[in-house]
Amino acid sequence: MGLTSVGIGSGMDIAGIVTALVNAESAGKIASFDTTEGKLNAQISGIGLLKSSLSEFQDQLELLTKSETFDSHKVSQSNSDYFKATVDENAVPGKYQVIVEQLAQSQKVGSAAVADADSPIGEGSLTIGVGSDSFDIEVGAEDSLTDIMDKINASEDNYGVTATIINGDDGPQLILGAKNTGTDNLITVTATDIDGGTGLADTFTMTELTPAQDAVLTVDGVKVTSSSNDVSDIITGVSLELTDADIGKTTTITVEEDTAKATSAITGFVDSYNALMTTIQDLSRYDAATENGAILQGDPLPRSLQSQLRNIISSSFETSSGSGSQMLMNIGITTTREGLLEIDEDKLSDAIEADKGGIKEMFITEDTGLASRLDTFVESYLEPGGIIDGRNDTIDNQLSRLEDSREALNLKMSAYSDRLYKQFNAMDLVVASLNSQSSSLFNALDSMPGVVKKT
Known part of the structure; x- marks a missing residue:
């Protein structure tokens, strides 16, 4: 680089002039780079938010892919003095009379x-x-x-x-x-x-x-002997943990269908779907009043995601139950004008009571059920090397190219600065030479005979 001090011959601030010219040449490009980088980083942030919302939605879908969500039962007993009863999805609704005559004990x-x-x-x-x-x-x-x-x-x-x-x-x-x-x-x-x-x-x-002894109890008049106080193979789907015995006391077990778990899972699904769709809308909306677009406004990623989700949600699903094909609207779940889902709780409750098996098929049937299809679709975005990873890789490549452009600009401006210093330094030498010649000329004239200086 050339001289960076004030011009010796011209008295000009060469460093300041060169800096100003370099800044003027590069300012527009740097501003453009900064704007582009800001947009790309904002897109990364927006895609990260979208990925997080998709992951939460997929977690909620998991409940709707499990049989026990729809096959659950609940059990009650007339008293809890002699045993604790629990049920699984194989339990059969009904009432059972149980007498615990003797507890099992070890020798x-x-x-x-x-x-x-x-x-x-x-x-x-x-x-x-x-x-x-x-x-x-x-x-x-x-x-x-x-x-x-x-x-x-x-x-x-x-x-x-x-x-x-x-x-x-x-x-x-x-x-x-x-x-x-x-x-x-x-x-x-x-x-x-x-x-x-x-x-x-x-x-x-x-x-x-x-002495060692077995547990003895009667269930609906049938005598049962068990080596353990944990009895799980007497009543289908019902397990008993025996705690006390009294041959004169009868306990009534009541097993019923439990719709609460299915209702809760479906409600959670609707809430998480609405949260996901709201996130997509917030990331891609355009405010006409302010003429400002959101981070991913105009981006095909959220638009495609939103469109495909709506298509799956509005599909019909074949079931083997008497109801035939099922849709969300049949069980009280409809789409609002804003593209969100809303639930008619009474209609959903009636639908589950009337055809829990058909609703179960609609959601969990492998490959073709609603929850299964949605899970597969969402996974295509979230899986390693999936759509979102691919999009992030594209942005990373753009940022890398942008950094290369910054480095190229820095090299170009460095060369430009060197060239300017050379030019200004050459000019400064010429001015210095001219000033020296002018001074010599004036000195010569002053020394000529007959020349009188004006005072």
Whole structure:
């Protein structure tokens, strides 16, 4: 770059002049770059907002693709003193009379009492059985009752018993309790002494402390026995968690269709659809009064999305129920002039009561159901490498090209600045030379004979 000081010969501010000329040359292009960059960044922001709204809409769609949303039931019981009842989608509406006669319980057996829980018992082995399973414990010559308890609990083959020590009036006893209830989980203990004594065999002559028993109940007069207090295979789709027993008390279970979950899911779908459409409208609207457009006004992305969503929403869907084809308008969901959905709650409630199966098919049928089609469509926008990713890549490329243009302009302006400095510096040298010649001429004239200076 040339001289950047005030011109020596001309006295001109060459640096200021060059800077002003360079700025004048580049200002329009820089302003254009800034405007374009601002628009592109605004588009990225708008597309990000659109993607977020689409994702929330897809999350809400998930509920409408699940059978349990439409097949749910609710259960009530006349009292909750003896069990807690729950239901799944296979439950059959009706009333059931249940009497809990006896709860299931696990067996507990105890060893003989010893004088000291930390004194050796005798060398040998124990074979402990629980139901049809068994495992062995090797007892060393120095092992005490406490050591044996620890070995039982730590055994990798022990799936069925828990060992503990209770210090009773007669002395410490090892107590074995079955982990599972019912008569299928009886405990057996076989002790073998190998040191010639009988300490281990005598100590592990077990006494039953708590008998194993099965749960006993009657359902609509039918007697049922269960090894567990969690009973799930008696009434179709109904599970009972037994908590108490009284042969003289009857509890009535009432199973009914539950439309609340389906209604809630459909209402949530309408709300999320309206939120999505409002976002699209806000991003693409044009205000004629102010002549200002939104971030994505005129952009084909939101227009295409909006159009295809409306087409799917207004479609009819074939069902195998008596109602034949179904549309949202048939169940009380219509489109407003603004392109949003509104619900006639009474009509929706009546439709679900009358044909929940048909409505279920309309939403969840794979590939052809409303929720399934919408989910597939939205996924084409959200999936990695999908429409939105493609659009973001396009904008990123535009920003990259814009940055290249900025760098090219900087190089061009740098060259232009160098050229200007050279030109102005050359001019400054010429002016300096002319000034020097002028000064010499005046000095020569002043020194000529007969020349009188004016004062």
